[in-house]
Amino acid sequence: MDGQDDAKQSTADMIAFVQNLLQQMQLRFQTMSESIISKIDEIGNRIDELEHNINDLRAEIGQEGTPSPSDPMKTGEEPKSGGDS
Template sequence: MDGHDSQDSKQSSADMTVFVQNLLQQMQSRFQTMSDTIVTKIDEMGNRVNELEQSINELKAEMGVDGSPSPLPPSKLNSDEEKKEDGSA
């Protein structure tokens, strides 16, 4: 009987080892897929930010702004904001 129990125990341990190895391989594969997806999305986001920055710079150049302050004087901006708040705009 002891020999039979020992064999069942060895087989059970082998089965458990194979199960755990397969589970770890599946987890590693899923983590790798998620990691690749995240890196791809970050790269895409970086490209979109660069394109947006380039578009903003092109618009500034077209307007002739190039980093200068707002074309409207502050008093003009404040009066426009007050009109919007009053509803008279």
């Protein structure tokens, strides 16, 4: 009967080991998930800030008035070249 007791103890040890391993994996998964969510929130905040800055720049450009026709870079037209070399 001593062999059966050893087998039961071995099985109990294996069960405890597997449960411990699963708990560690769950903790690591939870930590990684929280880290990923945190980074996604940070990226979202950065995107919001960029959108705000872009809107501010658009407002500044709109307040400057219309570009003069003599400046092709402000009108979005292609600059005229003096000649083809």
